Amino acid sequence: xxxxxxxxxxxxxxxxxxxxxxxxxxxxxxxxxxxxxxxxxxxxxxxxxxxxxxxxxxxxxxxxxxxxxxxxxxxxxxxxxxxxxxxxxxxxxxxxxxxxxxxxxxxxxxxxxxxxxxxxxxxxxxxxxxxxxxxxxxxxxxxxxxxxxxxxxxxxxxxxxxxxxxxxxxxxxxxxxxxxxxxxxxxxxxxxxxxxxxxxxxxxxxxxxxxxxxxxxxxxxxxxxxxxxxxxxxxxxxxxxxxxxxxxxxxxxxxxxxxxxxxxxxxxxxxxxxxxxxxxxxxxxxxxxxxxxxxxxxxxxxxxxxxxxxxxxxxxxxxxxxxxxxxxxxxxxxxxxxxxxxxxxxxxxxxxxxxxxxxxxxxxxxxxxxxxxxxxxxxxxxxxxxxxxxxxxxxxxxxxxxxxxx
Ligand code: FAD
Ligand code: SF4
Numbered sequence: 001x002x003x004x005x006x007x008x009x010x011x012x013x014x015x016x017x018x019x020x021x022x023x024x025x026x027x028x029x030x031x032x033x034x035x036x037x038x039x040x041x042x043x044x045x046x047x048x049x050x051x052x053x054x055x056x057x058x059x060x061x062x063x064x065x066x067x068x069x070x071x072x073x074x075x076x077x078x079x080x081x082x083x084x085x086x087x088x089x090x091x092x093x094x095x096x097x098x099x100x101x102x103x104x105x106x107x108x109x110x111x112x113x114x115x116x117x118x119x120x121x122x123x124x125x126x127x128x129x130x131x132x133x134x135x136x137x138x139x140x141x142x143x144x145x146x147x148x149x150x151x152x153x154x155x156x157x158x159x160x161x162x163x164x165x166x167x168x169x170x171x172x173x174x175x176x177x178x179x180x181x182x183x184x185x186x187x188x189x190x191x192x193x194x195x196x197x198x199x200x201x202x203x204x205x206x207x208x209x210x211x212x213x214x215x216x217x218x219x220x221x222x223x224x225x226x227x228x229x230x231x232x233x234x235x236x237x238x239x240x241x242x243x244x245x246x247x248x249x250x251x252x253x254x255x256x257x258x259x260x261x262x263x264x265x266x267x268x269x270x271x272x273x274x275x276x277x278x279x280x281x282x283x284x285x286x287x288x289x290x291x292x293x294x295x296x297x298x299x300x301x302x303x304x305x306x307x308x309x310x311x312x313x314x315x316x317x318x319x320x321x322x323x324x325x326x327x328x329x330x331x332x333x334x335x336x337x338x339x340x341x342x343x344x345x346x347x348x349x350x351x352x353x354x355x356x357x358x359x360x361x362x363x364x365x366x367x368x369x370x371x372x373x374x375x376x377x378x379x380x381x382x383x384x385x386x387x388x389x390x391x392x393x394x395x396x397x398x399x400x401x402x403x404x405x406x
Contacts, residue, residue, distance in 0.1 A: 001246075002236055003226050003232050003235050003236050003239070004226065004232055005226055005227065005228060005229060005231075005232055006225075006226065006227075007226045007232070008223065008224065008225050008226070008249040008254060009223075009224050009246040009247065009248065009249050010213055010217050010221045010222070010223060010224070010246065010247040010248070010249055010250075010253070011025060011027045011208075011221060011222055011224045011239075011244050011245065011246045011247075012024075012025030012026065012027060012217070012220060012221040012222065012244070012245055013025055013026035013027055013029065013030040013243070013244055013245075014030070014242055014243055014244060014245050015030060015243070017068065018030050018033070018068060018071060019220075021068055021071040021072065022071045022072065023071070023072050023073040023210075023222075024208075024209075024210045024213070024219065024220070024221060024222040025217075025220055025221040025222045026071055027208055027221075027222045027224065027244055028071075028100060028126055028128065028208055028222075029067055029068065029070065029071040030238060030243050030244050031098075031126060031206070031234060031235075031238055031243075031244070032044045032046065032061075032067050032070075032098055032100075032126065033064045033067050033243075034234075034237065034238050034241070034243055035098045035124065035234070036061070036062070036063075036064040036067070037064045038237075040096070040098075040124075040234075041095075041096040041097055041098045041124060042062065042095040042096050042097065043060050043061060043062045043089075043095055043096075043097050043098075044060070044061045044062075044067065044070070044097065044098050044099075044100075045058065045059075045060055045081055045084065045085060045089065045097055045098070045099040045100070046058075046059055046061060046067075046070035046099075046100045047059065047070060047074055047077050047079060047081075047100065048069045048070045049069075049072065049074060052151075052152065053074070053076065053154060053155070053157070054076045054136035054137075054139060054140055054151070055076075055136065056074040056076060056077025056078070056079060056136075058079050058081060058084050060089070070100075073128065075133055075134055075157055075158065076133065076134050076135070076136040076139050076157075077133060078133045078134075078135060078136070078190060078352070078353075078356060080104065080105055080108060080308045080351045080353050081099055081100070081101060081105045081109075082105055082108035082109045082112055082118075082308040082351075083108075083306070083307075083308035083353070085097070085099065085109065085112075085118060085123075086112055086117050086118060086308070086311065091112065091117045091118040091119060092118055092119050092122035092123050093119055093122070095122070096122045096123075096124075097122065097123055097124070098123070098124040098125075098126055099123060099124070099125055099126065100126050100127075100128060101125050101126065101127050101128070101201060101204055102127070102128060102130040102133070102201065103127065103129075103130055103196065103198040103199065103200070103201040103203075103384075104130075104192075104196065104198075104349050104350065104351040104352075104384075105201075105351075106125050106127050106201040106203045106204040106384065107198060107201075107203060107349040107351075107383060107384020107385070108308045108309060108349045108351055108384065109123065109125060110203050110384045110385070111309055111347040111349060111383055111384055112308070112309070112311070114347075114387070114392070115309075115311060115347070115392075117311050124205055124230060124234065125201070125203075125204035125205045125206075126204065126205065126206055126208070127200075127201030127202075127203075127204025127205070127206060127207040127208065127227070128201070128207070128208055128209060129199060129200050129201065129207060129208065129209025129210075129211060130193075130196075130199065130201075130209075131159050131189075131193075131199060131264060132159070132188075132189030132190065132193030132194065132196065133189065133190055133193055134157070134187070134188065134189055134190065135190050135356070138187055139151075139157070139187060141187070142181070142186060142187030142188075143157075143166060145186075146176065146181065146186045146187060147166050147174050147176070148174075149166055149168060149174060150168075153168045153169045153170075154166050154167065154168060155167055155168065155169055159178055160175075162177060162178055162179065163175040163176060163177055163178060164176055164177075164178045164181060164187075164188065179267075182194065190352050190355075190356075191352070191355065191363075191365070191366065192350050192351065192352030192355065192365045192366075192369065193352065194267070194268065194271045195268055195271050195272050195275060195350055195366075195369060196268055196350060197265060197268050197269075197272075198384070198385075199261050199264050199265065200225060200261060201227075202225065202227045203227070203384060203385060203386070204227055204228075204231070205227055205228045205230045205231030205234065206224060206225065206226060206227060206228075206231040206234070206235060207224075207225040207227055208222045208223065208224050208225070209222065209223055210222060210223065211223060211256070211257040211260050211261070212249065212253040212254055212256050212257025212258075212260075213253060214250050214252055214253040214256065215250065215253075217247060221247070223249060223253070223257060224246075272369075272373065275366050275369070275370065276370050276373060279370050279374075282374060283341075283345075283371050283374050283375070286367065286370050286371050286374065287334060287337070287338065287341075287367075290362075290363075290367050291334055293362050293363065293367075294334060294337050294362060294367075295334075296360040296361075296362055297336065297337070297360060297362060298359065298360055299336060300359060301317075302354075302357040302358055302359065303340070303353075303354035303357065303358055303364050304317065304340060305357070306353040306354055306356065306357045307340075307344055307353060307354055308349075308351060308353065309343075309344040309347050309348065309349070310340065310343060310344050312343065316339065317336060317339055317340070337367075341368070341371060342394055343394075344368070345368050345371040345372055345375065345394075346372070346375050346379070346381065346383070346392060346393040346394040346395075347383045347384075347392065348368045348369065348371070348372040348383060349383050349384045350365065350368075350369045350372070351365075352365045353365075354368070375393050378393070379391075379393040381393050
């Protein structure tokens with residue numbers, strides 16, 4: 001069978017070592033190995049396990065034999081690989097790269113392609129579905145306090161049928177409802193992930209995940225969604241060369257997968273309603289509502305550094321003197337954030353990196369996600385999705401008045 005855009009299949013690696021080490025059949029690792037061996041790409045930007053299960057390390061792999069070390073899914077891997085791609089790999093200007101990406105990675109990469117910061121022809125996006133990631137330190141604390149388990153003995157942490165399941169080295173398991181953990185503030189997914197409205201990265205070239213794999217292959221194979229012509233070409237190659245085996249996706253599996261996604265999207269919608277309930281007005285209203293929170297800002301520049309969409313070569317917020325003197329060298333809190341806002345909020349992908357680093361615990365990600373939601377409503381621009389023909393709200397949009405004036 002020749003795969004085309006929108007085709008789906010169950011798949012697993014034909015290489016037993018990769019199949020065993022891979023999370024669900026090792027398809028991603030097999031595809032990456034093929035791309036390197038055939039010199040289709042110069043490198044793979046992936047994630048590998050560091051010190052322990054909670055330590056996800058971004059890695060650039062150029063030797064196909066090394067790829068096996070990146071097999072497996074790290075659910076405490078809260079990285080945004082788009083930043084690494086632009087900051088350290090020059091937006092794939094000099095090398096062709098394949099990147100494993102969660103939906104938010106893929107969305108951010110799409111925005112950076114749009115802004116000319118990443119070269120589209122030089123990247124292949126191998127997407128993985130994502131129901132949400134968990135912050136490493138919070139997760140370690142939750143395992144100790146709530147699960148009464150030793151975090152160093154956990155070999156797998158995964159959401160199964162609405163429960164967060166911890167599996168220990170001795171095979172024992174503990175399950176707690178994810179809703180309960182999150183509602184009670186005991187742990188669970190990062191707050192931005194709870195709002196996320198893209199669970200299957202259909203904006204990548206291929207999207208892979210375990211949802212919807214049924215029957216004997218459950219747990220042993222991956223569901224593959226072909227999302228672009230580039231993705232179809234690559235997937236056909238690995239299948240034709242016998243590197244990946246496929247089985248037709250069962251209609252019941254397709255339905256189950258869709259139901260899971262719908263349930264998760266419903267939860268995200270509710271979370272958004274809760275997060276945005278205070279802000280019924282316009283963008284300025286959002287800033288007014290959060291002005292007290294924003295005044296806690298110590299101008300550490302952490303959010304600017306972490307933001308994958310903050311991309312200016314010379315930042316106008318840079319200061320020669322101490323940042324902490326009020327009204328001294330950097331703009332006062334609301335203007336500091338207002339400046340950041342006009343540079344990134346229209347394309348914000350709710351990746352959560354800013355909140356992750358803020359020492360003042362300002363809910364920066366929630367603030368920008370709220371602003372972005374208002375921008376979506378006004379400009380019909382959906383960050384990270386297919387926005388062909390839709391102008392970038394803050395830099396390309398021309399209203400009728402300016403058009404008439406020309
Ligand atoms: P493998 O061959 O094992 O390759 C896995 C690839 O994922 C590797 O290239 C590795 O670099 C990369 N990776 C590992 N951790 C991360 C990370 N934190 N960020 C970016 N890349 C990473 N599928 C679902 O259907 N439902 C889910 O809810 C779901 N949640 C996921 C959450 C995370 C954080 C991740 C990484 C994956 C998730 N998946 C989910 C996808 C699933 O776990 C498998 O990755 C997918 O089925 C492919 O399996 P595989 O054996 O082919 O992958
Ligand atoms: Fe201010 Fe927090 Fe950003 Fe630091 S990370 S500049 S404290 S908002």
